[in-house]
Amino acid sequence: MQRPTANIEWKDGIPYHKDFDDIYFNANDGLAETEYVFIEANRLKERLRNATNDQDTLRVCETGFGSGLNFIACYALWRSLPEPKKRLEFSSIEGFPLSISDLKLASKIWPELGFEYKELLNQYPSPITGFHYLEFESGRVSLKLFFEELNNALDKYQFFSDVWFLDGFAPSKNEEMWNSKLFDHMALYSNHQTTVSTFTAAGFVRRNLIDAGFIVSKISGFKQKREMITASRHLESTTKTQALPDQAWHISENSSPNIKHGHVLVIGAGIAGLTTAITLARKGFKATIIEKQEGPLQGASGQKQLIMYGKFPQQYTPEARLLIQAQLYAQTFFSREQLSSGNRFWHTCGVVHLAWNEKERAKQQNVVDRFELPETFMYQADANKLKGLSGLDIQDSGLVFPQAGWLDTEAFSKHVLEHDNIELINKREYTHQDWESDALLNSMNADATIICNAVSYQDLDINYPLPIKPLRGQTTQLSSKSFATPKTVLCGEGYLCPTLHGELHIGASYDLNNSEPFESREDDHANIEKLVTWLKGWSDQATLNEQVSGRHAGIRTTSNDYTPIVGKLPRTSAMNKQYSFLTKNAKQETIQGRYYDHTYLNLAYGSKGLTYSPLSARLLVDTISSSSIGLPHEQAKQLSPARFLIKSLKKGHFYSTN
Ligand SMILES: Cc1cc2nc3c(=O)[nH]c(=O)nc-3n(C[C@H](O)[C@H](O)[C@H](O)COP(=O)(O)OP(=O)(O)OC[C@H]3O[C@@H](n4cnc5c(N)ncnc54)[C@H](O)[C@@H]3O)c2cc1C
Ligand SMILES: C[S@@+](CC[C@H](N)C(=O)[O-])C[C@H]1O[C@@H](n2cnc3c(N)ncnc32)[C@H](O)[C@@H]1O
The missing domain is CATH 3.30.9.10 (D-Amino Acid Oxidase, subunit A, domain 2)
Structure with missing residues (x-):
């Protein structure tokens, strides 16, 4: 579905939204305002410095992307900082994206930001509802754009954040951007270092932030504006749970493993394993691929050419939405990888x-x-x-x-395996013993294992059977x-x-x-x-x-519902017990489920490995690294390995381990 683009008029050289009767940024000096209200108030210069390892990331989340000025200013700041610096992950929610022509006009206002705007314009997505992922600086700076109405986005996604920029239009003109759902979400997905800033000093914003567990200060506003709000997370605050989705079984009760080594094992060197490895590497992880054959692409992915193809259902169903999201992501994923490579593997021929x-x-x-x-x-x-x-x-x-096309699998594999962070170990079969008690994980000093071994999953004799x-x-x-x-x-x-x-x-x-x-x-x-x-x-x-x-x-x-299987490995008996009530009342509310903390599945691609595997890799890597999740709950559930267990319980049967 297309999003409506912003209904803009250019007034005195700055964009003005006719429906909201408000301007996007300060007419006199928008950039200085951004620097004051958002960058300085959250001490970003200091907080982006001194990375402790290559995965160290500062996560910023913004309400209202607009002309992208806040993101661009953060990106420019990042570029200006000396090494070692953290990665910058910027997520922004925008209901009425600027058209590309309006964005181009906005970019001309600040010639000093020409480099950053050019990079943004090169990747700026079409206004399609959903998640768009843009990557800069070989993945060290990323932009997750959620083209959604804010309140829908808060229902659908999880925004984990170290810094919140609240930048809707003035609360009096834009109530939807400032309602309590936002503050509930912030309470749930912020941590003890999270800070917030906003240009407004409205009393209800202050009160909502206090309720969400923040210590709030009023400081002088930018130039003629009297006051604005900054806030930091209260150390004693406990997280609220109201912001969880209705049925939260697909979310793990332990949010993510503790990353100690920045190293992940990937089992299987097919297209699923390769896309996972490169996504990990772009996020600063070391990926070791364990492959039982003498080289990569010996399974289904051994086809010389894979085409990007998906049969669209005739209705705009959840399956259709997942397929569109997957294809959108895969198209940009392969194009971006192609740009970073000397050898040709991705052919955007249509x-x-x-x-x-x-x-x-x-x-x-x-x-x-x-x-x-x-x-x-x-x-x-x-x-x-x-x-x-x-x-x-x-x-x-x-x-x-x-924007679709075909992949030369051999050339792509070569490209992935050239990455310094990726190692391939051939002729090594991952076994049940490796999995039990995380034996291989511990012996190789890795934080997580992602099993991408297709139908051979069945041979591993893991106590979660898959159809x-x-x-x-x-x-x-x-x-x-x-x-x-x-x-x-x-x-x-x-x-x-x-x-x-x-x-x-x-x-x-x-x-x-x-x-x-x-x-x-x-x-x-x-x-x-x-x-x-x-x-x-x-x-x-x-x-x-x-x-x-x-x-x-x-x-x-293939899986019995023809959908890939992607996510944390469920603990069968613990989840059977935890959700036993579903056998009597299938509609009863579920809270977060019990999963193995370090084991993820990524398989069952049927005929659509090329279309689905990049988005799946994104979901897994974002889960491992506690990044904002670019997949709505609905779609994460469609992919979740636990869906078979939940379905079985809802039909009145415990999920069987044999
Ligand atoms: C004829 C044909 C044409 C196709 N055409 C297309 C197409 O045009 N477009 C498209 O999107 N899809 C196509 N597909 C489907 C596509 O090939 C698959 O969806 C995709 O390759 C699956 O990738 P994978 O990485 O999950 O599995 P695989 O490529 O099978 O990789 C699994 C890997 O795991 C390894 N492994 C298994 N067990 C272990 C273990 N215990 N330890 C270590 N390693 C292990 C295997 O050796 C293998 O390398 C086609 C499939 C076929 C058969
Ligand atoms: C003040 S502007 C943001 C300015 C922006 N941060 C920048 O750097 O240009 C407010 C933004 O909020 C968006 N917005 C307003 N109501 C919204 C809603 N309900 N959901 C999502 N976005 C909304 C507007 O389209 C607009 O882009």
């Missing part, structure tokens, strides 16, 4: 979903009508337009995802010489990729009855037979069969 029959055409129309997504993410195109885009003689209309199964599939390779080659990925009842090293890949078969990755000619025939039905007129079956130059089979891992 992905076209062809409306190759009446049923598909109707489905696509539903998606367009109901999802309200901007053209930067998805648009409809007729056959003629698709001809131009793909370079092939396309005969159907379709949906275009212009996953293997699903064999095969892609077929064609020599490209006899064909017109596409410039975009084309999808129908399968897919056709642009060439890689002079070969074309088409995919992919589904074989429910086999769990061995053997290669078969029958699957080539099946892939070709399907292709000619949805990609009309490109080639004929006989020519395609003649040009087969290879094949690659693999084993996908």
